Amino acid sequence: MVQWVQDQIRFMADSTGLDEESTKIVMCLLLSFPLSALFKRLPDNRYTLKNLVVIGVSFFYIFIILELKGGFATLLISTTFTYLITRYLKSDLMPWFNLAFLMGHLCINHLKAQFWQAEYDPTKIDITGAQMVLVMKLSSFAWSYRDGKLLKRDPKAFQEKLNTYQRSRVVVEHPSILSFLGYAFFFPSLLTGPSFDYSDYQNFINTELFSDVPDTKRPGKRRKRMIPKSGRVAFAKVVQGAAWAAIWITSLKYITTDYLFTEEYQQKPLIIKGIVLTILGFTYRLKYYAVWLISEGCCILVGIGYNGYDASTGKFYWNRVQNIDPWEFETGQNVRTCLEAWNMNTNKWLKNFIYLRSAKNNKPGFLSTLLTFATSAFWHGTKPGYYLSFVSGAFYQTIGKIFRRNFRPIFTTKDAEPVTRYKTLYDIVSWIVTHLAFGYLVQPFVILEFKKSIKAWSSVYFLPHIAIAIILFAFKGPFSSSVTGFLKKYHLKSKEGPETVSAPKKDTITVHPNASDASLIPEYDNQEELNQPIILPEIDFSKEDFDELMNKIDELQKLRTSKDFSLIEEEEKQALYEALDSLSTDIGKIMGNIKSFKND
Numbered sequence: 001m002v003q004w005v006q007d008q009i010r011f012m013a014d015s016t017g018l019d020e021e022s023t024k025i026v027m028c029l030l031l032s033f034p035l036s037a038l039f040k041r042l043p044d045n046r047y048t049l050k051n052l053v054v055i056g057v058s059f060f061y062i063f064i065i066l067e068l069k070g071g072f073a074t075l076l077i078s079t080t081f082t083y084l085i086t087r088y089l090k091s092d093l094m095p096w097f098n099l100a101f102l103m104g105h106l107c108i109n110h111l112k113a114q115f116w117q118a119e120y121d122p123t124k125i126d127i128t129g130a131q132m133v134l135v136m137k138l139s140s141f142a143w144s145y146r147d148g149k150l151l152k153r154d155p156k157a158f159q160e161k162l163n164t165y166q167r168s169r170v171v172v173e174h175p176s177i178l179s180f181l182g183y184a185f186f187f188p189s190l191l192t193g194p195s196f197d198y199s200d201y202q203n204f205i206n207t208e209l210f211s212d213v214p215d216t217k218r219p220g221k222r223r224k225r226m227i228p229k230s231g232r233v234a235f236a237k238v239v240q241g242a243a244w245a246a247i248w249i250t251s252l253k254y255i256t257t258d259y260l261f262t263e264e265y266q267q268k269p270l271i272i273k274g275i276v277l278t279i280l281g282f283t284y285r286l287k288y289y290a291v292w293l294i295s296e297g298c299c300i301l302v303g304i305g306y307n308g309y310d311a312s313t314g315k316f317y318w319n320r321v322q323n324i325d326p327w328e329f330e331t332g333q334n335v336r337t338c339l340e341a342w343n344m345n346t347n348k349w350l351k352n353f354i355y356l357r358s359a360k361n362n363k364p365g366f367l368s369t370l371l372t373f374a375t376s377a378f379w380h381g382t383k384p385g386y387y388l389s390f391v392s393g394a395f396y397q398t399i400g401k402i403f404r405r406n407f408r409p410i411f412t413t414k415d416a417e418p419v420t421r422y423k424t425l426y427d428i429v430s431w432i433v434t435h436l437a438f439g440y441l442v443q444p445f446v447i448l449e450f451k452k453s454i455k456a457w458s459s460v461y462f463l464p465h466i467a468i469a470i471i472l473f474a475f476k477g478p479f480s481s482s483v484t485g486f487l488k489k490y491h492l493k494s495k496e497g498p499e500t501v502s503a504p505k506k507d508t509i510t511v512h513p514n515a516s517d518a519s520l521i522p523e524y525d526n527q528e529e530l531n532q533p534i535i536l537p538e539i540d541f542s543k544e545d546f547d548e549l550m551n552k553i554d555e556l557q558k559l560r561t562s563k564d565f566s567l568i569e570e571e572e573k574q575a576l577y578e579a580l581d582s583l584s585t586d587i588g589k590i591m592g593n594i595k596s597f598k599n600d
Contacts, residue, residue, distance in 0.1 A: 036302035071127030237297030248286035278439030385444035
């Protein structure tokens with residue numbers, strides 16, 4: 001059977017022009033659609049059967065289509081570690097130990113692919129993509145389970161210390177191994193995401209996710225099914241993904257990254273080079289649009305994409321696991337808008353399980369930003385190109401904030417009353433500059449090699465970096481007060497009074513009108529300052545940030561030699577001993593049960 005499947009994959013690859021690696025991923029995504037339709041028709045109360053089907057389909061993908069025995073071991077190691085450490089280690093530091101192991105394991109595979117892997121083989125799948133998705137799921141589970149223990153121990157602290165999102169994802173009881181494997185190996189999102197929290201999976205399997213669906217909206221005549229119909233919305237997502245895939249495959253015939261290193265490109269005028277980089281940046285995004293939309297469509301069809309029902313309008317919301325908004329990205333007029341529409345679930349993970357968790361007293365500062373930046377960078381990979389793009393992108397974020405505070409108020413106010421007649425021109429110029437800048441920024445992210453990345457950037461004389469340096473000097477240097485003061489003279493005044501730079505208070509619930517894209521998303525009720533995409537934090541160092549870093553280092557040095565550190569060390573050792581003791585006891589019980597079963 002394996003040979004027959006591999007023959008079909010090679011035939012598809014030859015027919016489409018894709019390499020075998022991409023063809024295998026596409027085959028898994030396309031198979032997930034009909035399998036999701038069948039899965040949602042399983043009896044609602046057959047929880048064990050549902051988990052077995054989820055795991056069985058993923059095993060079919062891994063062993064028959066992808067031929068990833070080693071990759072399976074990689075995923076199983078991370079999954080087993082998280083299951084055991086969350087079950088047995090009774091320590092408040094448990095989620096950090098878990099994250100350290102998961103990131104270390106992922107980093108080893110990144111380094112292995114970078115330094116020790118043989119020549120690129122187009123027939124082999126790189127398991128690190130699936131492992132990256134798994135890191136998000138497993139690390140978020142550890143925090144959610146620790147939150148569950150906090151809820152049991154101190155309900156008041158649970159309410160005060162956690163935001164709306166974190167409280168809504170709490171896990172009170174440790175799951176069975178079967179349910180946990182189903183969560184880790186959920187077939188519609190196994191390879192490409194989207195990531196989601198364990199509470200979502202648990203509520204999906206036991207159908208509590210659909211408790212607000214009226215009986216009149218439940219499908220089925222004799223036996224009402226809990227999961228509402230979602231075929232049209234799901235099919236629309238898959239069609240969108242297929243369309244982006246077709247454009248991407250077609251684009252490969254006309255332009256690829258290799259063109260940047262040809263003599264023909266080097267001879268082009270500067271403006272043409274900028275346009276070429278922008279077009280290439282667009283083609284790089286196409287495959288992500290394709291796989292994320294198809295995967296989201298499968299998640300919608302299977303039911304886990306369900307996000308609520310609005311009784312007043314009769315609309316269902318299906319974007320619980322939405323990961324990309326191509327229209328929002330492609331029409332974005334600034335870096336922040338584009339990044340908010342990109343890899344949304346990674347943003348959510350970094351914000352709620354790294355950025356906020358590392359904050360003291362729910363007040364994220366420079367250290368939280370630094371840790372989040374490092375986590376995001378290492379999560380993506382270890383090759384130089386990632387870091388060239390990441391560091392530069394962080395400066396993009398800083399420049400974007402400078403422009404929003406100093407230039408945008410010249411053309412409009414926060415409430416868009418009034419607006420100058422040049423606002424449309426400002427929007428057009430902003431859109432052009434943003435996407436030219438992105439075209440430049442993402443080249444190293446795809447090229448990956450340091451020398452080639454620098455060569456690609458040098459073809460346009462590093463102009464975006466030069467512009468960044470000039471803008472930072474103007475707005476952060478010795479003449480910053482004069483520059484900002486001059487621009488403020490031309491700022492428009494709101495009808496309600498002068499515009500302020502403080503972040504607007506967010507509603508607890510946000511609702512979008514489009515039925516297929518609407519969402520009921522718990523916002524960060526005590527974190528209104530979080531209005532930047534965390535996947536790529538801005539670089540905006542100040543003297544206060546430097547002082548905060550030095551103070552933290554000093555605190556850690558003092559703690560290392562204090563009695564408190566010895567107490568913490570002893571507590572963690574004791575927690576570890578208790579965990580090992582509990583684990584050995586459970587293993588003994590299991591072995592005893594196996595022995596009794598054999599005797600019977």
